Amino acid sequence: MTDLLLLPGDGIGPEVTAQVRRVVSALAPDLKVEERLFGGASYDAHGTPLTDEALATAKASRAVLMGAVGGPQWAGVPRDKRPEAGLLALRAGMEVFANLRPALCFQPLADASSLKREVVEGLDFMIVRELTGGIYFGSPRFIEDLPGGGKRAVDTQVYTTAEIERVARVAFELARGRRNKVTSAEKSNVMDSGLLWRQVVTDLHARDYADVELEHILADNAAMQIVKNPKQFDVMVTDNLFGDILSDISAQLTGSLGMLPSAALGVAGKPGLYEPIHGSAPDIAGQCLANPLAAILSFEMALRWSLDRTDLADTLFAAVNKALETGARTRDLGGALTTVQMGDAVLAAL
Amino acid sequence: MTDLLLLPGDGIGPEVTAQVRRVVSALAPDLKVEERLFGGASYDAHGTPLTDEALATAKASRAVLMGAVGGPQWAGVPRDKRPEAGLLALRAGMEVFANLRPALCFQPLADASSLKREVVEGLDFMIVRELTGGIYFGSPRFIEDLPGGGKRAVDTQVYTTAEIERVARVAFELARGRRNKVTSAEKSNVMDSGLLWRQVVTDLHARDYADVELEHILADNAAMQIVKNPKQFDVMVTDNLFGDILSDISAQLTGSLGMLPSAALGVAGKPGLYEPIHGSAPDIAGQCLANPLAAILSFEMALRWSLDRTDLADTLFAAVNKALETGARTRDLGGALTTVQMGDAVLAAL
Ligand SMILES: CC(C)[C@H](C(=O)O)[C@@H](O)C(=O)O
Ligand SMILES: CC(C)[C@H](C(=O)O)[C@@H](O)C(=O)O
Numbered sequence: 001m002t003d004l005l006l007l008p009g010d011g012i013g014p015e016v017t018a019q020v021r022r023v024v025s026a027l028a029p030d031l032k033v034e035e036r037l038f039g040g041a042s043y044d045a046h047g048t049p050l051t052d053e054a055l056a057t058a059k060a061s062r063a064v065l066m067g068a069v070g071g072p073q074w075a076g077v078p079r080d081k082r083p084e085a086g087l088l089a090l091r092a093g094m095e096v097f098a099n100l101r102p103a104l105c106f107q108p109l110a111d112a113s114s115l116k117r118e119v120v121e122g123l124d125f126m127i128v129r130e131l132t133g134g135i136y137f138g139s140p141r142f143i144e145d146l147p148g149g150g151k152r153a154v155d156t157q158v159y160t161t162a163e164i165e166r167v168a169r170v171a172f173e174l175a176r177g178r179r180n181k182v183t184s185a186e187k188s189n190v191m192d193s194g195l196l197w198r199q200v201v202t203d204l205h206a207r208d209y210a211d212v213e214l215e216h217i218l219a220d221n222a223a224m225q226i227v228k229n230p231k232q233f234d235v236m237v238t239d240n241l242f243g244d245i246l247s248d249i250s251a252q253l254t255g256s257l258g259m260l261p262s263a264a265l266g267v268a269g270k271p272g273l274y275e276p277i278h279g280s281a282p283d284i285a286g287q288c289l290a291n292p293l294a295a296i297l298s299f300e301m302a303l304r305w306s307l308d309r310t311d312l313a314d315t316l317f318a319a320v321n322k323a324l325e326t327g328a329r330t331r332d333l334g335g336a337l338t339t340v341q342m343g344d345a346v347l348a349a350l
Numbered sequence: 351m352t353d354l355l356l357l358p359g360d361g362i363g364p365e366v367t368a369q370v371r372r373v374v375s376a377l378a379p380d381l382k383v384e385e386r387l388f389g390g391a392s393y394d395a396h397g398t399p400l401t402d403e404a405l406a407t408a409k410a411s412r413a414v415l416m417g418a419v420g421g422p423q424w425a426g427v428p429r430d431k432r433p434e435a436g437l438l439a440l441r442a443g444m445e446v447f448a449n450l451r452p453a454l455c456f457q458p459l460a461d462a463s464s465l466k467r468e469v470v471e472g473l474d475f476m477i478v479r480e481l482t483g484g485i486y487f488g489s490p491r492f493i494e495d496l497p498g499g500g501k502r503a504v505d506t507q508v509y510t511t512a513e514i515e516r517v518a519r520v521a522f523e524l525a526r527g528r529r530n531k532v533t534s535a536e537k538s539n540v541m542d543s544g545l546l547w548r549q550v551v552t553d554l555h556a557r558d559y560a561d562v563e564l565e566h567i568l569a570d571n572a573a574m575q576i577v578k579n580p581k582q583f584d585v586m587v588t589d590n591l592f593g594d595i596l597s598d599i600s601a602q603l604t605g606s607l608g609m610l611p612s613a614a615l616g617v618a619g620k621p622g623l624y625e626p627i628h629g630s631a632p633d634i635a636g637q638c639l640a641n642p643l644a645a646i647l648s649f650e651m652a653l654r655w656s657l658d659r660t661d662l663a664d665t666l667f668a669a670v671n672k673a674l675e676t677g678a679r680t681r682d683l684g685g686a687l688t689t690v691q692m693g694d695a696v697l698a699a700l
Contacts, residue, residue: 084539114578119464135507141542150511153546157485157507161500187591189434192491196503220598227577227602228464241537245595248570252577 002061003031003307004299007038007054007090010083011280012290012339013067014041019292019343020065020299026347027312028303034061038090039069039083039280049086055093063306064094064273065298068280083280092132096264096273097163098170099129099243100301103230103250104260108324112255112333115227120253125233126178127250128171129243131264133163134193136240159193159239164200170265171237172209181213181234185222185242197239219246226250251277258291258332261298263305272306274298284331288338291330293320296346319349352411353381353657354649357388357404357440360433361630362640362689363417369642369693370415370649376697377662378653384411388440389419389433389630399436405443413656414444414623415648418630433630442482446614446623447513448520449479449593450651453580453600454610458674462605462683465577470603475583476528477600478521479593481614483513484543486590509543509589514550520615521587522559531563531584535572535592547589569596576600601627608641608682611648613655622656624648634681638688641680643670646696669699 004024008014024031036042036054043049049069058064069083079085105113105123113120138156146152168184175182184201186194198216205214217225219242225232226249238246251260257278264273276294284290297320303313328345329335337345354374358364374381386392386404393399399419408414419433429435455463455473463470488506496502518534525532534551536544548566555564567575569592575582576599588596601610607628614623626644634640647670653663678695679685687695 079545082539088540114469115465136540138504143542143546146510151546152508152510153541153543154488155507155541155543157505158502160496160502187594189432190438190486191503191505192493193503193505195429196493196501220594223573223595224598224602224607227599241591242595244537244570245573245592248574249577249599252574257574 001032002034002057003063004033004302005058005061005064006033006035007058007064007066008035008041009039009067009069009280010041010071011068011282011285013039013069013280015286015288015290015339016276016292016295017065017067019339020295022343022347023296023299023316026350027316028309031307038066039086040071040074042086043074043077043081043083048081049083050089055090058090058094059271061271063271063302065295065302066090066273066275067295068276068278070280071282071285088136091264091273092137094264094271094273095132095266097130097132098167098265099131100174100263100265101127101129101247101250101277102260102262103127103253105254106259106321106324109255109259109333113253114255115253120230123230123254125230125250126174126235127243127247128167128174128235128237129247130163130167130239133159134240157191157193157241159196161196161200164197165204168201168204168237171235172205172212175212175235179234180211181215183215183217183222183233183236185217185219185236185238185246187219189218193239201237222246223249226253247277256291256332257294258330259293259297261294261301263298263301265305272302274302288340289331290339291332292339292342293346296320315350319346322349351382352384352407353413354383354652355408355411355414356383356385357414357416358385358391359389359417359419359630360391360421361418361632361635363389363419363630365636365638365640365689366626366642366645367415367417369689370645372693372697373646373649373666376700377666378659381657388416389436390421390424392436393424393427393431393433398431399433400439405440408440408444409621411621413621413652415645415652416440416623416625417645418626418628420630421632421635438486441614441623442487444621444623445482445616447480447482448517448615449481450524450613450615451477451479451597451600451627452610452612453477453603455604456609456671456674459605459609459683463603464605465603470580473580473604475580475600476524476585477593477597478517478524478585478587479597480513480517480589483509484590507541507543507591509546511546511550514547515554518551518554518587521585522555522562525562525585529584530561531565533565533567533572533583533586535567535569535586535588535596537569539568543589551587572596573599576603597627606641606682607644608680609643609647611644611651613648613651615655622652624652638690639681640689641682642689642692643696646670665700669696672699
């Protein structure tokens, strides 16, 4: 069985994933690693952003680590063959319904943020985003011609009790190992799916998690509060679309997107999907300028959540922090290290 | 004909609206002002958050100024009778499809933000939010029981070419009077309505506004960029749901929600709807602690956009700035003035 499937993907994906490979060799040489094309790279080679074989290999691995997908060269490709469609198909195919997106402030970087130091220093907040439902996958969805001219586009947001419950459960379980507080965000004042969301989370809380503090917040207010005072939050659970936006705001709080990993988890025992939050960054691709830490920390999450090696995860996290403390900085952090040199710094700290 | 219909509404709404009344008397005593119950207050008196008579009066006025709606005492009221339903019905009934939400940094308050001074100082950015379409109003919308137990909730996002075009037109027109740049935000990578949105804005731009700079951005990236570097934007146009969230982030940038007005406009010649961005703030309602400046600046927008009194609008804006410069601060700004004393400060500066 493959332990770790690497999907380098497009843009800076291959560069940052190469540094993960080096870390794996140094830290966990026993892991069986494989690699497949994904996204635009797979489309160019195979005519599809995710081949059946790659998806099957992903589902048969213990963990999957994705680099990044997309780029301007695939803008003209039909929507269902675009790199992003491959990512959505991978998430759905692996059934990784709970997307864990940490917003962490690394102490040596507390001044890199657009927010004041005191607002973000020590920040450790986790967004749990529902990842395989909602408006991303609901039907009907179409664009039609109107009789009098012009068009009409429709998207559908759908959520069931079961979908909401399983992702909320992940949030409550996580909170128990942290500061024991869950904030659930929706627009129950205007959306029926928001009403159901609030009801299901409230019921599950009363039934199984009454020991965890639960707070409900409207998604617009959540966005505001994240900017105003992010340290008030511990774990925030929300739907696919709100989670997309709220987790991006949270990622921005700490100043460098190049630092932040994510994990997408399905039912226990099934493989998790790990990806850096940053995109494919076509503007700097191939120049060895990208920060590999988000990808390396995605591997750290894989060790923790899928590979049962918390010990190695702790070692790796400490090494990343040490590399930062000794002043290792890629360009996004205001430094001059190349992607490979930042990999060197982590390996040296290991 | 009524010039200005006041809908004080709930919570701090009546307190801040009372200060608007004082400003109107001092600045434009010739205006014919009326007042109606609205939101929870109307529900308590009439069993509905918006009576037919109030809506008819609103449509027959030149401008409508709303205080705030909602509060915990109406949480148990059926959804279609809740204060928020009254607000949605008012927006739809008045057909005010373009919601102008400025994010302004008042120089004397540049340090009040959670963002660094240099990130927000001099900020003057406008979000144009579509206000009468999208997932707020699309059908079908329902919660149904599933055969095997549990429920399923559905909301529908719908946009037509005409709806997108008319709000984009407002954004382009506005930009021409400002820094000549429009940023259009959607999720065209995952939503069909986003695809249509991008197409319609692109076509309109080519046809009628090629002199304005147009940029497209994904809504998640927009949220991130607003936090990172808001001064890169001039006018941002987006749909109802994204606009709800993005305008709340923008409002938070400048540190005090108590300062920010908004305008909702329909077709030329029809009345506009003006409201402070802050909510009903039940926690401080009735204590004379609320900042009336957002409501007063909403009247400033009404003078500008509906009442054809740009001269008075300029005078009022200068008076608010002067009051701030002389140190007038309510509690939300770190001061100790009451609502009435802040009203006094503006009147003194007039
Ligand atoms: C690439 C895109 C489809 C994706 C999303 O919207 O989910 C991205 O923004 C993300 O958050 O992982
Ligand atoms: C009160 C609520 C229905 C409203 C909305 O979601 O539009 C509010 O958040 C706003 O932005 O004016």
